[in-house]
Amino acid sequence: MTTQPTKPKKNNTFLELIFNIIIPSLILMKLSGDEYLGTVNGLIVALAFPIAYGIYDFVQSKTFNFISLLGFLSTLLTGGIGLFELDAEWLAIKEAAIPAIIGLVVLVSGFSGKPLLAKLMLNPTLFNLNLIYDTLAEKGNVAEFKSKINTANHLLASTFVFSAAANYILAKMIVTSQAGTVEFNEQLGEMTLVSYPVIAIPSLIMLIGIMIYVVKTITRLTGLKFEQALNQE
Template sequence: MSTQTPTKRPNTFLEIIFNIAIPSVILMKLSGDEYLGTVYALILALLFPLGYGLYDFVKNKSMNFIALLGFVSTLLTGGIGLFELDVQWLAIKEAAIPSAIGLVVLISGFWGKPLIAKILLNPLVFNLELIYQTLENKNKTDEFKAKIQRANHFLSTTFVFSAAMNYLLAKWIVVSPAGTTEFNEQLGEMTLLSYPVIAIPSMIMLIAIMFYVVRSTMKLTDLKLDNILNSEK
């Protein structure tokens, strides 16, 4: 029997600290001319998410598609600020990143390999061998695939929500020209608010989707939760 090395899960606390908290404080408190100034404050603030992304890549020896888009998003934010582009591009960029992820999720379903299955149906969590065998014995495999496809559509919808909220948040908060102290402060405020306004609701949606998948699996297989969970791992 082959063993599978568990994938290291991201540290949510560190992600919040390096990607949200520290950059927001730097942009909001150190962008004035009496401190770092707009350019150096922006560069320093962007170094933290970029540095953490590189550290995570080196540590785990891999970078998934979503993490790569996050890395690109940080570089684009820096480019908009440093080259003093129209702030309209910031709102477009904020909407474009989750839209691209949502499109990938949607297309993965049409390819017959829905991304939701890779995210939720983890052999370290679920007893997939028992689940698939039971579904086959009950002739419920096609119905289960339809449920997974629907869950994949739900997941794509969460990114549509994220794209819309990112765009509205950027348009509402960041109104000052790039390259100014006010732009940096507003960018920090937007970054700080993105967690309670966007990240937490999206997380709740993902939990609801997970609940839907688990309930559908239990209903189609007539197995209890203790049976479908892989207690050995």
């Protein structure tokens, strides 16, 4: 009797929003006054939620990747900026640096011949990769397919460039108070809350567009229908 491999636990988007955005934002905006938690304790408690959720998610999924590591470090850096009362400019730089680093890694991966996009989107659990690659080889379209995937990888890198620029502008516009003050915590909470619809949703739309581009490339170069390209198992 053979045992089925354990499937990795899927992320719970609702919990991610609650612990990474909504709860920290509400604490920073509503409970950072001296009559409640205070500026320092408010910041610590607010940042404890995404850190705790990150640790919980790692324990549940048993996976830890580069992007998750950067997200974890980003939270710690935000706390450091607030606790050490650094200039708000450092927050804007940090907000831009994290997606910029990810974008650079994605871009470099394309030049190395192993585009990160291929690992992210050409997933064997989603696509019948053996059929796709065999059909591409039969039609002599392997080189063109690799070129198109590399183009999509550049587009993916550009989404992180957009995110870096948008993060910097948003931080400069919203967080203008000195770190260590109630106003700084409130503005940090507002920025965290606003960043989701202003940055995350447009980035998601761009990612969907890239995915559609990849799917159309597969169907055009292989002649397969979308349903045929999918993994039916």
